[in-house]
Amino acid sequence: MAVVSLSEARMRMHELLLDVRVPAEYARIIEDHFLGNEVLGKSSHGIIRFPYVLEYVRKEGAGGAMKEVASTQQSRTFDANRLPGVVAITLAAEDLVAHLDASPESALAAVSVTNYHVISGVLGRYAYQLAAAGYIGIAMASSWAIDAPPGGREPMIGTNPIAVAVPSTNAPVVVDVTTAATAYGKVLLSKANGEEIAEGIVIDADGNPSRDPDDADNGAMLGLGDHKGFGLGLAVELLTGVLVGGDIASREHNDRRDGAMLLALRPQAFGSDNYLERVSALCNLIVESEARPGSDGPRLPGEKYALLRSPSEWPETFEVPDSVWEAFVNV
Amino acid sequence: MAVVSLSEARMRMHELLLDVRVPAEYARIIEDHFLGNEVLGKSSHGIIRFPYVLEYVRKEGAGGAMKEVASTQQSRTFDANRLPGVVAITLAAEDLVAHLDASPESALAAVSVTNYHVISGVLGRYAYQLAAAGYIGIAMASSWAIDAPPGGREPMIGTNPIAVAVPSTNAPVVVDVTTAATAYGKVLLSKANGEEIAEGIVIDADGNPSRDPDDADNGAMLGLGDHKGFGLGLAVELLTGVLVGGDIASREHNDRRDGAMLLALRPQAFGSDNYLERVSALCNLIVESEARPGSDGPRLPGEKYALLRSPSEWPETFEVPDSVWEAFVNV
Secondary structure (H helix, E strand, O other): EEEEEEEHHHHHHHHHHHOOOOOOOHHHHHHHHHHHHHHOOOHOOHHEEEEEEHHHHHHHOOOOEEEEEEEEEOOOEEOOOOEEHHHHHHHHHHHHHHHHOOOOOOEEEEEEEOOOOOOOOOOOOOOHHHHHHOEEEEEEEEEOOOOOOOOOOOOOEEEOOEEEEOOOOOEEEEEOOOOOOOOOHHHHHHHOOOOOOOOEEEEEEOOOEOOOHHHHOEEEEEEOOOOOHHHHHHHHHHHOOOOOOOOOOOOOOOOOEEEOOOOOOOHHHHOOOOHHHHHHHHHHHHHOOOOOOOOOOOOOHHHHHHOOOOOOHOOOOEEHHHHHHHHHOOO | OOEEEHHHHHHHHHHHHHHHHOHHHHHHHHHHHHHHHHHHHHHHHOOOHHHHHHHHHHHHOOOOEEEEEEOOOOEEEEEEEOOEEEHHHHHHHHHHHHHHHHOOOOOOEEEEEEOOOOOOOOOHHHHHHHHHHHOOOEEEEEEOOOEEEOOOOOOEEOOEEEEEEEEEOOOEEEEEEEOOOHHHHHHHHHHHHHOOOOOOEEEEEOOOEOOOOHHHHHHHHHHHEOOOHHHHHHHHHOOOOOOOOOOOOOOOOOOOEEEEEEEOOOOHHHOOOOOHHHHHHHHHHHHHHOOOOOOOOOOOOOHHHHHHHHHHHHEEEEOOOOHHHHHHHOO
């Protein structure tokens, strides 16, 4: 493993992004997203993805502006003009927060976005962005077709994550789950390590159960619990890509149109004057409850997000595999 | 099995409900809900639940009116005054549809409701109600604490279902999943049949893996995939019971306060002028895709909801176990 200085990694990212004419404020969003994911321990969405984003910026550019293609008092749809996904969705979340901050009578609002380029990043980050501003945040995004329906063997929808974050008296509570049996990145990791994967995650090209990680691409992935996860993933697909004009059932990984949907609710509008306290009360009961034998005790989802509250509190260093660091410095 | 005439069952329900002073329009909602569930083949939420509802109506009454406790231009929160859950949530969905129908400039709206008495019914029915009116419908509800957190062994949240329904050029697409490893009703069914259940559904009171269906009550249930399903279930809890003043982590089954949240989005507001066609296009690709070996082919979630379109097309009869029919006629 290589021990990486966060500020050094940030500086290098910044230079590389400015070299390919990414505006400084967009560069900062990209750096914050991928380095913040390292802080969260989500190394599958950390600097390992940066060379990939840079390649796309070189190809498609990253200097455009979001274009509003539909709007109402409570909703906006943006065409991201092939901005990087993490820039487009972060800007969409900023827009949503600005709208609700400026409209105290507004109980809820939504922003959808399409035509960004890969990748959409960690959805929990956008939900967190909304919750850190005091709102209940919901974030969803579509991706290339890789999940097969129950009874079927052809990839039809993406691994389509759902993230929900809510404010509390402490850090926001952040839930971020893929609707597939596992994250695609984890399958890639097993593949890199030459390991088999558990049953119930992929099927081979003939539709038979498989433990070969290559079958995520050669066959298909399954939904979490097969029909339940596929159902939720389909719901995400219908609320994102299908709603905003994204590709339908396309297996193309790269030159594609996905969709993201952000929803934010103002908790006070629903009659609860002590929502933050009630959220914390439930969370405290959970973390203080009895452990299962052999476990470290009950865990809340997204506990590490508390680390993101202030960039000045981010750790100075993080570790990545040597190969990831080499790819990063040689990009 | 007993072959039951739908109109006979409806008549008997109607008389019994009127006997306990349920207003005729509320009685009709209860009949439609439980008989419609039989039409859908969801017999775990069919007339088997009716005696239970009747018992609660006898105890708590069912003649009240929903009371608005908070409202904005786009949201309303109702105290259901101990109405039966299926009445309260059906009325909430009607309110949401009426609001959006009357506000064509409105892109989305939400209604939350609390203080209804058990049971909340099949959540997909309310999402369907919104989709049948042309909106993207999302429905969630909390229930008594039965799911343990990852690493923990104490019940902290309900089995908390999520339902999403969207309109298409054919019948609405309806997704309705519990966030627990399986529905509580299915565990009860295994118990009634003297069967063990699969691993990963419940743990015993000491937190050890168990296949004994009694441990759903004596120990705890697990989330779907443990941490993923618990995360989603927690998100539902925070958007429903915790938001609207429901009970927190209470294991009391009956005299309790749950919460339900309904969200509806107007697809046209998001810039898609052919949403229904795009939904149908994806659904058609799915049902026409290749089958897995030994399966009947790919299945869409909620296919049976097409049967609900017109009550005049409901089948004349349905089958229930003799014991269910006897309980129903002897209530």
